[in-house]
Amino acid sequence: MTDRFTNPETGVFYNRLGLTDAEELDRETKRLSLRRLAELAAGRGPQGDSFDAARLRATHQYLFQDTFEWAGQTRREGAFQGVKAADLPGMERPMHFAPFERIDERLNALGEQLKQENNLKGLTTPAAFAERAAYYFDHYNHVHAFREGNGRTLQAAFSELAQQGGYRVDFSREHEQLNPARDQGIVSLHGAPHREKDLQALRDLFARNTTPLPGPEAEAARHPSQARALADGPLPAVRQIEQLRELVAATPAVQQLVAGVDYRRNQRADALLSQVLDIDRNPQTGVPQHGTELRQLLQEAAQDKRFQDPQSQREATRFGAALAVLQPPEPMKALGTSPALPATGPSTAGTAAFVQAAKRLAEGLEEQGYPGPADSLSRAAKAVEKSAYLGGANLQAVGEALTRAEKIPALADDAAALRGAGRSLQQAQRSMAPPTPGRENDGLER
Missing domain, CATH: 1.10.3290.10 (Fido-like domain)
Structure with missing residues (x-):
């Protein structure tokens, strides 16, 4: 993924030395x-x-x-x-x-x-x-x-x-x-x-x-x-920073609770993260705009019979507490109709290419001694194969696997193939649904 600090032709940071090799620039x-x-x-x-x-x-x-x-x-x-x-x-x-x-x-x-x-x-x-x-x-x-x-x-x-x-x-x-x-x-x-x-x-x-x-x-x-101790704890501005950090840190676990193998729940997991990051950017407008919907979604997850284990309940409670600090709970409103879903998912060929690339890289990571990222990537590939959707916890697993793999020369080609297949799959998804505001730089970061 390139950005305004990176030369898109070389993939290397703009630099005063005229270097086009990332390792040489780093040294x-x-x-x-x-x-x-x-x-x-x-x-x-x-x-x-x-x-x-x-x-x-x-x-x-x-x-x-x-x-x-x-x-x-x-x-x-x-x-x-x-x-x-x-x-x-x-x-x-x-x-x-x-x-x-x-x-x-x-x-x-x-x-x-x-x-x-x-x-x-x-x-x-x-x-x-x-x-x-x-x-x-x-x-x-x-x-x-x-x-x-x-x-x-x-x-x-x-x-x-x-x-x-x-x-x-x-x-x-x-x-x-x-x-x-x-x-x-x-x-x-x-x-x-x-x-x-x-x-x-x-x-x-x-x-x-x-x-x-x-x-x-x-x-x-x-x-x-x-010594000048803070008699009343953090200043108000820093206290709010800490509250926002807690909400964001609690989000990945709740994403995993709401993300299932079907297309709709993965979309909702992505929407959950987008809404939380929107609150982090601007809590004054983000909390009133998203707070009620987030509490409704959290309630659904907390009441789901699949998530009654102590760990899941702790994660849900943590997220709820972080949200409550920023906005006191309001009476629950009736759930509205879920957004209409596209009639079909991304192309079968695009999904198959992604799954094949993910499985190949997972095997390489396993051989190189990284069983954790390999297992996460394998599970993500299976979920994408079934749902034809790349997002939420599955996207996180792919990003983490790429971070590891791109540091290993033997896996460079496989990592590049997976990154390309992932981008193609995400582009197909975006073409079928309106983009979520504020997410232009989210994705498979390099």
Whole structure:
């Protein structure tokens, strides 16, 4: 999938080096940005006590000025949303980052709350600093402001934040553990009531790699007189961000509850995600517009005799609670007539081509030692073969399988074949039903 940051002819990010090979560009980007990262650590480049949108943009621009033509631009400039698979063993849930329309707004809200906490000064132990640093790192990572380079941008920002608080954070010691730890926070399996579990890995990572800086200035920064705790919890703007994150994180499991093997239920699962993401983009209009329908759909799923097991009921309850926080329940209205369905599904040939490509890639993943994604892809292929529809949980399984496969040279051709077959099948589906607003960048992301 291409976007405004990517050259459609090469599939490689637009860059100042004239490179057309993705691996070569990645190597050069790492080399040049690590040099700039060292310069930031030495006090060059953007400095200051503000960690808002302007600061993050300036940091990204400094780090990637040698490589990307679009250094300093956020996903908003490219109207890029996309979906990414979690970097977690056996994990089959997608990661949805902040709506690109809200990136600056959310970065500014986080920066303001961080300022209210005096940029985490006055925390007397590495563990105390790690707890609050992990909380903010997770939030900034969820915003995921940039098309590429989010990790290094946040490392630079949080190294500076730690220094201002009298600490040093060494991200290089356990660098390979950072992505899985931060992905756990995004996926949020445990949910709002047990948020500390979702942040445990990130918090532990910070704690193990945070050390007090020497000297009187650092000691003064750590002195408890500098502490400014949030007496009433998160500021209203950040509290709403957390509520919206909980709703989005609870959605994939509910999608699986409502997505059956028949065409109509898969459509409803896709519509559920679209409505939730619409709420995430604009809760003021999205909640009144979609809230009642979402509660009706949730009630159907919760009452379905197939979903009476404790796990399904917990997932339904979690989604309902997240929705209720944003909009108190209203009296249930009678269910309306379901939207008319197309008389026929996508072409038999298109479905068969997709199924064949999916089965071939599943076999390859199995041979390469990835049984989890292979099994998920096989089940998705069977569902698509029966329903002639690619969407919902099945689309997520395909995207996650492609993410794994495209990193394995031996599977490159099979992955390309599946991606092409999936796009063709989705195009056939779109031609038979009106598009859902706001979904132009959803699909098989590269």
